[in-house]
Amino acid sequence: MLNSYNNKSPAPVSGSGTVAASAPNKNLRRSERVFVNLRIRVSRPTVRGEEFLGEGQTLDVSHDGAAIIVDHDLPIGQTVKIRRVGVNKEAPARVVGYYKDHPSNGRVFGVALTDADLKNNIWDIVFPTAAEPEKTVLRALLRCVACGRLEVSYLNEFESELFLSHNSVARLCAQCGSWTTWNRPYGNIPAEAEDSVAMNSQDSATLGQNHRAHERLRMETVGCIRNSALGNEVVLVSSLARGGLNFLSPNKFPEGACIEMAIPYTSKAPNIYSLVKIVGARKPKNSNLTEYRAVYLV
DSSP states (O other): OOOOOOOOOOOOOOTTSSOOOOOOOTTSOSSOOEEEOOEEEEEEEETTEEEEEEEEEEEEEOSSEEEEEESSOOOTTOEEEEEETTSSOEEEEEEEEEEEEOTTSOEEEEEEEOOGGGTTTTTSOBOOSSOOGGGOSEEEEEEETTTOOEEEEEEOHHHHHHHHHHSEEEEEETTTTEEEEEEOOOSOEEEETTEEEOEEEBOEEBBOSSTTSSOOBOOOEEEEEEOTTTOOEEEEEEEEETBEEEEEESSOOOTTOEEEEESSOOTTSOOBOEEEEEEEEEOOTTOSOEEEEEEEOO
16 A cells, blocks of 8 residues: 655744744754654554554654554553554554644644664664764655665765765665665655555755855755745755755744754655754845755754
8 A cells, every 4th residue: 555745744833924933952853753654553452452542644753753643532641552554563652742633634643652672663764873963964864776775864065965966875775785876765665565655754954053164065956844824835945064054035034943944855755854943144136035044953
């Protein structure tokens, strides 16, 4: 069975169309969130076996948990079992929060995986354990073309320039044990022979607070800002560097505003949205756009 992908999820904005200057804790997320729709069933253990609680899909997944849409209420604090539909994979989890009702007549809950041995396996995505954010320009979900391994990847300046120019990059694959070609997982991606998935990875690029401390890539690319009030906004990213980016937008973002962006963005493959903070702005001559400077919060 095929699973669809989308880019919709709550984002911190004000009702006026100006992004709110929120101040989230940069350490709240221990791994990137990958926006992927995977069909799931939720149950809980009982003395007689298992009690079925509902079915639905993931909204986003991470190393430690997921946001899920289900068609029944889930008690906060309840220990449950998450089972992938069509895939022989399941994991225990704890319901940690309720977010909102969903247009699909479901409800969105947050769950935290409780078995460390299963965290990397249930989603079929490898989350790095030794990332170096200070050297990162782009964050993307990439696939090894040789073995199909899916991995949240952190690209430096050289790798980012190659990736933006050729839509692929050479990286060392731990599963193949050699250097292979990696690209974005366009279309539907088989997770196993029995099932296939299509994902939205949260990708992002960044420009450091001292933006002259690192070489900037003067390569234009497309980004996307998630905005629950105004809808997702596709923007032109004018330059990239370690720690941050510059982008152009007709909308107003106050200095200090925290937003979620995917860079590079495409509607045909997974996207990874990361938190960035607006640290400066300028108005180019003869333009109705504003160029913003933003830095990563994680």
